[in-house]
Amino acid sequence: MRPLVATVDLAALRHNYLHARQCAPGRRAFAVVKADAYGHGARRVVQALLEIADGFAVACIEEAEVVREVAPAARLLLLEGCFEPAELPRAAELGLDIAVQGEAQAEALLAAELARPLNVWLKLDSGMHRLGFDADGLRACHARLKGAAQVAELNLISHFACADERGHALTEAQLERYAEVMQLGFDNCTLANSAAVLTLPQAHMEWIRPGIMLYGATPFAELSAAALGLRPVMSLTGALIAIRQVEAGESVGYGAGWVAQRPSRIGTVSCGYADGYPRSAPAGREVVIHGRRVPLAGRVSMDMLAVDLTDLPQAQLGDAVELWGAQLPIDELAQACGTIGYELLTKVTARVPRRYID
Ligand SMILES: Cc1ncc(COP(=O)(O)O)c(C=O)c1O
CATH class of the missing domain: 2.40.37.10 (Lyase, Ornithine Decarboxylase; Chain A, domain 1)
Known part of the structure; x- marks a missing residue:
C-alpha cells in the first residue's frame, strides 16, 4: 500500500466547532461542510459533529443529499439556493433551508408546489457583489415572500468580502447595509464566516457560519490558527x-x-x-x-x-x-x-x- 494518508482528527474538529460557538455565546452555528467538508470527508465530519452541531451548510443539493443521509433531522442550509426550479421539490422533501439569492430563484419558489414550506434565507448583496439582492430588491422580495405558502421562516443572510483583513473599510460598510435591511424583520439573521466569528462580535446575529476554522486553519494572513485557539484537523x-x-x-x-x-x-x-x-x-x-x-x-x-x-x-x-x-x-x-x-x-x-x- 502506498504510504500516504490524510489523518483527520475528529476530536480537534469538535474542539474547533465548540470554540466557534464560544466566540458567539448564545448563538447557533451552521458547520460549513461544503466541498466534502473542505476535503476532510463530509460523511465522517457530519457524523462527528452530529451531537453538538446546530446545523450544517453546503453549496448544492448534491452535497445536501450526502449530509442528509447521516443527519436526518439537522438544519441543513443550501448556501447558494437551488440552481434550477426542479430542485425545489427535492429541497422540500429533504427539509432543507435554502438561500434565495436572486429574482429567478424567488420566482421559482413562488411558483413551486411543495410538500412542505421551506425555511428561506434571503440573500443581501451587502458589498461582495457575487450573489444576492441589493437593498431595494431585497425589500421587494421580502414583501412578496412574507406569508407565502412556500415559506416557513423568512431569514436574512449575507457574506463578507474582507473580514479576513481586520479593519477593512468594506466590512464596516457591509455591516451598515446589513443592519439597515434587518429592520424589515426576519425570523433569523446570519452574516459571520470564520473571520467574523473570531473578530467581529457585532456580526454574530442568531446564526454563525464557521467553515475554515472548524478544520483548524486560519482565515487571516497575520494570525495563526494556534494563536486563535484552533487545533489542526x-x-x-x-x-x-x-x-x-x-x-x-x-x-x-x-x-x-x-x-x-x-x-x-x-x-x-x-x-x-x-x-x-x-x-x-x-x-x-x-x-x-x-x-x-x-x-x-x-x-x-x-x-x-x-x-x-x-x-x-x-x-x-x-x-x-x-x-x-x-x-x-x-x-x-x-x-x-x-x-x-x-x-x-x-x-x-x-x-x-x-x-x-x-
Ligand atoms: C456563504 C458562505 N458562508 C460561510 C462560509 C464559510 O467561510 P469560512 O470558511 O471563511 O469560515 C462560506 C465559505 O466560503 C460561504 O460561502
Missing part, C-alpha cells in the same frame, strides 16, 4: 520511499533546478502534486521528519517529492514524513505558495485515503 503524512547520496554539483528532480552544494543525502517522499501537494511550493519549503524540519530539494513531481536529509542522518527508509498538519501548519505552506489553507485542503485528491481518529 488534517495531517498529511507520507514516508521516505528511497534514500540516496548525491555528489556536490549533481542535480535532483525535473528540470535539474536543484543542485547539491555539498555531498548530500536525498530522500524521496511518497507525495506529489497529484495528491494535492502544491507544485508551486518554492525552494526551501519544509516537511517534518522525526519532529525536525527538512527542506524540499527540487521540483515537486506528480507522485513524489524530494527532500534534503543531509542534516538529519537518523532519517531512515520508511520513516514518516509530515507534509502539513499537527507539526507543520498548513497555513505556512499555503502562504509560501501564494494561496490559502482552504485551497490546499480542498485539493487533497481522491487517491489519498482519509483515516479518522477520535
Whole structure:
C-alpha cells in the first residue's frame, strides 16, 4: 500500500466547532461542510459533529443529499439556493433551508408546489457583489415572500468580502447595509464566516457560519490558527520511499533546478502534486521528519517529492514524513505558495485515503 494518508482528527474538529460557538455565546452555528467538508470527508465530519452541531451548510443539493443521509433531522442550509426550479421539490422533501439569492430563484419558489414550506434565507448583496439582492430588491422580495405558502421562516443572510483583513473599510460598510435591511424583520439573521466569528462580535446575529476554522486553519494572513485557539484537523503524512547520496554539483528532480552544494543525502517522499501537494511550493519549503524540519530539494513531481536529509542522518527508509498538519501548519505552506489553507485542503485528491481518529 502506498504510504500516504490524510489523518483527520475528529476530536480537534469538535474542539474547533465548540470554540466557534464560544466566540458567539448564545448563538447557533451552521458547520460549513461544503466541498466534502473542505476535503476532510463530509460523511465522517457530519457524523462527528452530529451531537453538538446546530446545523450544517453546503453549496448544492448534491452535497445536501450526502449530509442528509447521516443527519436526518439537522438544519441543513443550501448556501447558494437551488440552481434550477426542479430542485425545489427535492429541497422540500429533504427539509432543507435554502438561500434565495436572486429574482429567478424567488420566482421559482413562488411558483413551486411543495410538500412542505421551506425555511428561506434571503440573500443581501451587502458589498461582495457575487450573489444576492441589493437593498431595494431585497425589500421587494421580502414583501412578496412574507406569508407565502412556500415559506416557513423568512431569514436574512449575507457574506463578507474582507473580514479576513481586520479593519477593512468594506466590512464596516457591509455591516451598515446589513443592519439597515434587518429592520424589515426576519425570523433569523446570519452574516459571520470564520473571520467574523473570531473578530467581529457585532456580526454574530442568531446564526454563525464557521467553515475554515472548524478544520483548524486560519482565515487571516497575520494570525495563526494556534494563536486563535484552533487545533489542526488534517495531517498529511507520507514516508521516505528511497534514500540516496548525491555528489556536490549533481542535480535532483525535473528540470535539474536543484543542485547539491555539498555531498548530500536525498530522500524521496511518497507525495506529489497529484495528491494535492502544491507544485508551486518554492525552494526551501519544509516537511517534518522525526519532529525536525527538512527542506524540499527540487521540483515537486506528480507522485513524489524530494527532500534534503543531509542534516538529519537518523532519517531512515520508511520513516514518516509530515507534509502539513499537527507539526507543520498548513497555513505556512499555503502562504509560501501564494494561496490559502482552504485551497490546499480542498485539493487533497481522491487517491489519498482519509483515516479518522477520535
Ligand atoms: C456563504 C458562505 N458562508 C460561510 C462560509 C464559510 O467561510 P469560512 O470558511 O471563511 O469560515 C462560506 C465559505 O466560503 C460561504 O460561502
